[in-house]
Structures are given as structure tokens and as C-alpha cells.
Amino acid sequence: MRAPRRLSGTWRRITRGAGLAMALVMASQAAAQEIVSARYDGPTTRYPHGVLGDDIEYDTLVVRLSDGREFSARWAVDVVFEDLAPRVVDVNGDGAPEVVTIESHERLGARLAIWEVRDGTLAQLAATPHIGTRFRWLAPVAIADLDGDGVVELAYVDRPHLAKVLRVWRYTGQGSLTQVASLDGLTNHRIGWNYIAGGLRDCGQRPEMVVANAEWTEIVAVTFDGETLSRRSLGDYSADALRRALDC
Secondary structure (H helix, E strand, O other): OOHHHHOHHHHHHOOHHHHHHHHHHHHHHHHOOOEEEEEEEEEEOOOOOOOOOOOOEEEEEEEEEOOOOEEEEEOOOOEEEOOOOOEEEOOOOOOOOEEEEEEEEOOOEEEEEEEEEEOOEEEEEEEOOOOOOOOOOEEEEEEEOOOOOOOOEEEEEEOOOOOOEEEEEEEEEOOEEEEEEEEEOEEOOOOOOOOOOOEEEEOOOOEEEEEEEOOOOEEEEEEEOOOOEEEEEEEEOOHHHHHHHHOO
16 A cells, blocks of 8 residues: 555656556556456355255355455345356456356246446346246256357256246346247256256357257257247257267
8 A cells, every 4th residue: 555655756747648548557457357256155045945956055146356356245135046156257248257147036936147246346237037936946058149149148948847948038238138039848957956957069050059858858959040949859868968969
């Protein structure tokens, strides 16, 4: 804290233009600090769904910036992070990562949410609506530009154990996510699994979401053209076959 004061005499001798340039550089460096990692903390048993194999969820999201600083946000009541791990990815296309989480409300079930560091605080940028009922969950499939238009989509399976609907959303600015497509009869998780099956692959043509059909008998590749989701079979389902499919 003392070093800038010792430089105060030098600052007085700098011309206004040079001083402004230096100030802009310092502001740019401060703004350039980005989220580099994220984790959950604050284990809690106040939402005993157990969909991921135990009754422990988390009430706190912690992010670390590239300069080493950490910011956190905590749900004191009603909501938990019912998730495996936060996802650090640039969702809004500003060149800096945000954090994508699964949050569950004690009466309204799960939603997908995006967090950012804004004005020195970890704050929510946008979220999908809650599913609407307690103990109803969603399982992410992909966060990527699925149709090649330069805009990131967020895809998840809505209630992979019940409804089994693949939904695709876009961040449309002003804190809003809009659903742009859906497709029935797909899943990527069984109750009690501490992992999510499938994911995203690109075998050289276009991104494909790899999931299972509703009966867990078939591996399915799904593409998005900007308006419509299309599916094709990749063969019989097994854990090994799914891994091979993801590896192209």
C-alpha cells in the first residue's frame, strides 16, 4: 500500500495524456482477471434427493481468478447445488469464462444456472426455469456452439429418469436464457450414478451430442442445425461402446 504513495511525485510530473494511458493500462489489467477454476463447498443434507448416490449436496460456489483471488456465493436456505462439479466455460461470448451449475430448490426442483464475477461479487448471470417439482433433476450434455453460428448453446436432459427430454438453450443477453429446441426419448443418467454418461464429440464434421435412448438399449448421436435437433443411431448401448463413440 505504500509503494503508490512514494510514486506520487512522479505522477505529478507525468503529462495528462501519459497519465491517462497508464490509468487505462492498469484498469485493463484489473479487468483481465478471469475465472480459472470453480468448486463446491459447504456440504449439506437439507435436500435428501440422493440422485447422485448420496444425500450430500452443497450450499456454496467458490471461484478462483487468474490473480489468485477467490469469490464465493452461498445459498442459506431453499436452494442447493445438486451437481458433480461446476463447469468453467465462456457462455456469453465475451472472451472470459463464466461458471455453469445445477441448482435445486427444495420445492421446485432443478435448474441450470450461469454465474459470473461482477463488480467484485460472484453473482448469477442467468438461469433456466426450475423444473417445477421437488426432487426433479437435470443432467447436462454439452455447453458449446452446436450449430456453428458463433453462439454457445447449453444442452441438458430434463428429468433423465422420468421425462427424458433433451433441451437446448441459448443465452440471449440481459440475464436471459431461451429454449431453442427439444427432443423426446433420450437420457444420460440413472438414479444413483455419481457420473453423467455421454457428452459432446466432434469427429471432424460437426459437434454431436452423444446420449442413450430412453430404454438404454441404443447409443444416439444428436445434432443441432440452429432450429431442429436430429438423431441417429450409433449402435447398441454399453458403457464400453459409449466410450468408443465419444472417442470417434
